[in-house]
Amino acid sequence: MDAPLDAESLTLLEDGLRKTMLSTSGAELDAALAEMGWADMLSGMPEDAIPLVFRLLGETGSHASVLNDVVQQTADRELGATPALPFAGGGWVVWDYHNVADPALGGLPLHRVDEGGLLRLADARRALGWWLVGSSRAMLTLARRHALDRVQFGRPIAGFQAVRHRLAETLVAIEGAEATLTLPGVDNPDLTALLAKAAAGKAALTAAKNCQQVLGGIGFTAEYDLHHHVKRILVLDGLLGSSRELTKKAGAGLRARGSVPRLAQL
Amino acid sequence: MTAFTDVPDVAEFRSQLVAWLDENDLAPPDDHSLDAHHEQHARVLGALYDAGWMRWGWPESAGGLGGPMILRAVVGEEVVGRRLDEPGPYSMIEVLTPTMIDYARPGLAAEMVPRLLSGRETWCQGFSEPGSGSDLASLTTRAEQRGDGWVINGQKVWTSFAQYATRCILLTRTGPGHAGITAFFVDMDSPGIDVRPLRTMHGVDEFCEVYFDDVVVPTDRMLGNPGDGWQLAMDLLPYERSTCFWQRIAYLYSRFDALVGDVKDLGQAADFDMGETYLALHTLRCRSRATQHRLAGGQKLGPDTSIDKVLLSGAEQQLYDTVRNLLPGVVELDDTAWRTEFLYSRAATIYGGTAEVQRNIIARRLLDLGKE
Numbered sequence: 001m002d003a004p005l006d007a008e009s010l011t012l013l014e015d016g017l018r019k020t021m022l023s024t025s026g027a028e029l030d031a032a033l034a035e036m037g038w039a040d041m042l043s044g045m046p047e048d049a050i051p052l053v054f055r056l057l058g059e060t061g062s063h064a065s066v067l068n069d070v071v072q073q074t075a076d077r078e079l080g081a082t083p084a085l086p087f088a089g090g091g092w093v094v095w096d097y098h099n100v101a102d103p104a105l106g107g108l109p110l111h112r113v114d115e116g117g118l119l120r121l122a123d124a125r126r127a128l129g130w131w132l133v134g135s136s137r138a139m140l141t142l143a144r145r146h147a148l149d150r151v152q153f154g155r156p157i158a159g160f161q162a163v164r165h166r167l168a169e170t171l172v173a174i175e176g177a178e179a180t181l182t183l184p185g186v187d188n189p190d191l192t193a194l195l196a197k198a199a200a201g202k203a204a205l206t207a208a209k210n211c212q213q214v215l216g217g218i219g220f221t222a223e224y225d226l227h228h229h230v231k232r233i234l235v236l237d238g239l240l241g242s243s244r245e246l247t248k249k250a251g252a253g254l255r256a257r258g259s260v261p262r263l264a265q266l
Numbered sequence: 267m268t269a270f271t272d273v274p275d276v277a278e279f280r281s282q283l284v285a286w287l288d289e290n291d292l293a294p295p296d297d298h299s300l301d302a303h304h305e306q307h308a309r310v311l312g313a314l315y316d317a318g319w320m321r322w323g324w325p326e327s328a329g330g331l332g333g334p335m336i337l338r339a340v341v342g343e344e345v346v347g348r349r350l351d352e353p354g355p356y357s358m359i360e361v362l363t364p365t366m367i368d369y370a371r372p373g374l375a376a377e378m379v380p381r382l383l384s385g386r387e388t389w390c391q392g393f394s395e396p397g398s399g400s401d402l403a404s405l406t407t408r409a410e411q412r413g414d415g416w417v418i419n420g421q422k423v424w425t426s427f428a429q430y431a432t433r434c435i436l437l438t439r440t441g442p443g444h445a446g447i448t449a450f451f452v453d454m455d456s457p458g459i460d461v462r463p464l465r466t467m468h469g470v471d472e473f474c475e476v477y478f479d480d481v482v483v484p485t486d487r488m489l490g491n492p493g494d495g496w497q498l499a500m501d502l503l504p505y506e507r508s509t510c511f512w513q514r515i516a517y518l519y520s521r522f523d524a525l526v527g528d529v530k531d532l533g534q535a536a537d538f539d540m541g542e543t544y545l546a547l548h549t550l551r552c553r554s555r556a557t558q559h560r561l562a563g564g565q566k567l568g569p570d571t572s573i574d575k576v577l578l579s580g581a582e583q584q585l586y587d588t589v590r591n592l593l594p595g596v597v598e599l600d601d602t603a604w605r606t607e608f609l610y611s612r613a614a615t616i617y618g619g620t621a622e623v624q625r626n627i628i629a630r631r632l633l634d635l636g637k638e
Contacts, residue, residue, distance in 0.1 A: 144633055159638050164629035171628055172576045179552035195548050202545070244538075251541030255530065260522050260544065264551040266276055266336055266343075266512070266558060 010048060017056050025062035026109065027097045033064055042066075042073055046123070051181070054127045058134020061228050063108055065095050067124055067239075074123045084116025085124075088238035088245055092116040106231025110239070122185065122193035125240050129181045129193075129200035132236050135229045136174045136200075136207035142226055143167060143211035146218065157214075166210040177203035183264055191253065192263050194246050201243030204233035273333040274322075280340050283319055290317070292350045298603070300470060304388070304430050307355040310345060311385025320383045328367050329380035335505075336562050339512040347516030354472060355388070355427060360510040362389050365435055365502050369489035370451060378433070378451070390431035390454070392422040392476055393499065400623050402437075403496060407478060409438035409448055416450065416488070418458075418481040424617070428454070428461045428474035436478075437495045447495030451487045458482075468609035504567035506618065507574050508558045514578065515551050518585055521607065522547060525585070529592045536592050543588045546581040553577055569631035572624040579614040579621055586611040 005013065020032050033053070041049035050070065057063060069079045082096040093110045104110040144167060147158035157163050177199040185192030208230045212219050219226040237243055254260060274282070292313055294306045314320040323338035324330025338360065346353050363382060366375045381387040398405040407420025418438055428434070431454050440448040454461070458481040463471040490498060522543065529536045557574055561567055586608040590597045597608045615621040629635045 144635070147635065156636070158635040161626070161638060164633075164635055164638070165622070165625045167633055167635065168576075168625040168628035171632060172573050175573050176549040176553055176577055179556050180549055182556065183552045195545060198541075198545055199549050247541035247545055248538045249541065250544050251537035251539065252534065254526050254540050254544060255533070255537060257526075258530070259526060260519055260547075262519060262551070263548060264555040266339055266555060 005045065005048060010052070014052060014056070017053060018060060021056055021060040021062040026064070026107075029062055029064040030066070033066065038066065038069070039079055042069055042079075046073070050123065050127045051130045054130035055134035055137075058131045058136070058229075058232075059138050061135075061138060061225065061232065063232075065097070065109070067127060068095055070124045070127045071119055071121070074120050083119065084113050085119075086116060086121075086240055087112075088242040093239070104235050106228060106235055108232070108235050110235065120190075121240050122189045125193040125197035126181060126185075128236055128240055129177065129196045132197075132200040132204040132233055133174060133178055133181065135233045135236070136170070136177075136204045139207045139211040139226060139229045139233075140167065140170050140174065142219075142224075142229075143170070143214040146215050150216075163214055166214055170207045170210045173203035173206040185263075187265075188261060188263060191250070191261060194241075195250060195263070197240065198243045198246035198250065201233075201237040201246070204237060205243065208233055274337070276336055276340060279322070279337055280344070283341065283344055286317060286319070287344060287348065287350075294350065300472060303352050303355060304427070307351050307388070308385035310351045311359075311383065314341065314345070315380075315384035324363065324379070324383065325367060327372060328363075328375045329383065334562055335509060336558055339509040339558060342509060342513035343516040346513040347520050349517075349520060353514050353517040356513060357506075357510045358389065358391070358427065359383065360505050360513070361391060361502060362435055364505045365449075365489065365498055366451070368501060369449065369494065369498050371486060374451065374486070381432075387432045388427055388430045389433040389435065390425050390428040390474075390476075392425050392428075392434045392436035392452075394424045395421060396423050400620055402499065403444050403447065405437055405439055405447065407436070407438050409440050409450065409483070411440075411485075412482075414485055416483045416485065418450070418452070418478045418483060420478050422476040422478075423464070423473075425461075425474045425476045426472050428476050429463050429471075434476070435489065437499060440492050444496040445493045447499075448492045449489040449495040449498045450483050451489055452481065452483050456481050456483070467612075468606050470606060470610070503571060504561060507571035508554070508561050508567065511554050511574055511578055512558065514582075515547070515554055518547060518582060519551075522585060525589055525592075532592060539588045539592055543581075543585050546577075546584045550574075550577040550581045569627050572619070572627040572632075575619060575624045576621060576628070582611050582614040 016036065020036065021029060024032050053066060068082055071083050071085065072079050072081055082094045084092045084094055087093045092113045092115055094113050095110055097109050102111065147163055147167065148156050150157050180196040180199040183192055211226065212230060215226055218224050290313060292310050295302060311320060318331060319341050321329065321331040322333045323335045326332050342356060345351050346356050359382060363379055366379055382389055393402060395405050395407060407418065407422065409416045409418045434452045434454055436450045436452050438448050438450060440446055458479040460477040462475045464473045464475060465471060466473060529540065553574055557567065557571065589604050590608055593604065596602060597605050
């Protein structure tokens with residue numbers, strides 16, 4: 001896959017990926033993605049493939065170990081390995097399907113390990129940013145639908161300004177995060193990716209809080225889908241550095257530099 | 267004149283502008299009065315206009331040199347980001363000029379626009395009224411046809427820089443409802459106009475009350491046709507929220523640079539707050555960049571710019587909250603620019619459409635949540 005895909009082919013690819021992700025998850029989805037040419041997509045068209053695949057993981061609520069591949073590719077290493085990934089608080093995790101008895105919150109096959117090595121994380125942080133944005137959109141979609149359907153005091157709760165403003169705030173956070181993710185990181189890819197992951201993590205936490213509140217009791221039940229997304233974003237926010245940690249790191253960078261980088265240029 | 271023989275690309279334009287600004291000293295005097303700001307505004311615009319910079323991105327029919335409007339954003343970023351002109355006065359150009367180009371008779375636009383762009387004149391925008399803030403369409407300043415002119419009676423408020431203005435783009439009521447709003451281009455020295463600056467909490471008397479008492483305006487000063495006023499007000503939002511926001515963002519970044527210097531003795535203790543402010547400003551700047559590229563690509567901007575507005579007002583208040591948090595006493599005990607700016611930032615969620623109105627628009631138009 002050498003030439004960039006046109007818009008129509010991208011739409012077809014998106015439809016195919018979405019359908020697959022809605023029917024499978026985990027190791028099975030990894031196998032399905034391999035069959036669909038994930039390795040070629042990642043090496044041949046990463047600018048399209050990473051946002052697309054990771055956003056769809058979020059929107060569909062499925063998961064696959066493709067983050068490992070992004071990390072490996074950045075390091076010019078063979079795909080298929082399970083590198084130790086930094087987690088919030090100075091810890092390390094690996095993403096693999098052994099030890100299935102003890103998954104992370106929400107079912108992701110992440111396990112603590114004692115140590116890990118230095119990695120370049122720009123691409124992987126962007127990938128996680130897209131995943132977080134996808135999950136956030138999924139939560140907003142659920143909350144919006146509920147607000148329109150749920151009738152209290154004789155009218156849909158979407159008619160109450162307090163509810164509307166929470167959902168509006170959520171959209172602002174998501175759109176802002178997406179803008180940081182789509183910025184080309186030409187001048188400073190590491191800082192651009194760090195800020196994008198921080199923005200996406202923060203937006204996802206905002207989305208989870210607001211959508212949980214709008215969904216009321218139903219959102220707290222296991223039969224309703226919201227909790228999958230809420231748990232997912234808590235884990236993804238911690239992976240490769242939490243929004244809180246990355247934000248602090250960005251502040252430390254300003255202190256070291258003595259001025260503020262203008263990463264976005266017209 | 268600028269050296270370009272053809273429409274320049276953005277990077278080339280910026281590098282030549284930067285070189286020109288480095289060679290031509292337009293630094294403001296150390297006088298922070300509103301009068302001094304006004305003089306500096308006229309001086310900077312005059313120099314930029316004579317050298318051609320101020321004319322790029324505006325149509326040739328109105329005295330411009332053509333080219334994409336993104337060039338205007340570049341000029342604004344450099345001028346305001348370097349603090350050569352204050353963001354308030356500079357932003358008026360972007361709010362007023364497109365309206366004139368789109369709605370004034372071509373002859374009037376060609377005659378008047380160069381006066382504004384060159385700083386020879388300052389204009390103001392008479393929209394808000396004591397009874398019409400968020401609900402602008404309820405405005406009651408009347409215009410009645412009498413002979414071959416119109417007679418205006420009523421009151422405007424929050425009219426920025428009216429005390430310096432030679433003209434006003436004024437919204438009036440000529441009939442019921444949204445379709446009963448009509449805009450005029452009014453000379454501020456017309457008999458019957460009284461301008462009274464408001465004292466505000468941040469101590470800068472930029473906003474005025476403007477009273478209209480039987481003010482006669484010739485018919486050829488109507489902007490568009492009777493009833494076009496509401497559309498005129500809506501049409502200027504894309505400009506206000508693209509090129510105009512970009513200047514303000516440049517200004518906020520320059521102030522954030524200053525804060526980085528002011529908090530350096532705090533060490534790590536400041537990192538989280540500074541990082542949060544950076545994240546808010548960076549998010550806003552990325553969003554604004556994307557908005558301008560959409561506009562440049564021919565897309566029509568609409569309710570989506572309410573997101574830009576919410577991000578801007580939030581980032582601005584976050585910056586100045588961080589100033590107060592990290593530099594205790596600087597707002598309360600010291601008479602520095604931080605005090606005035608902190609106080610002014612309290613208005614960021616009010617002017618240009620309140621944060622609540624923006625969220626109403628987002629809920630209704632972007633999330634399609636139906637009526638309240």
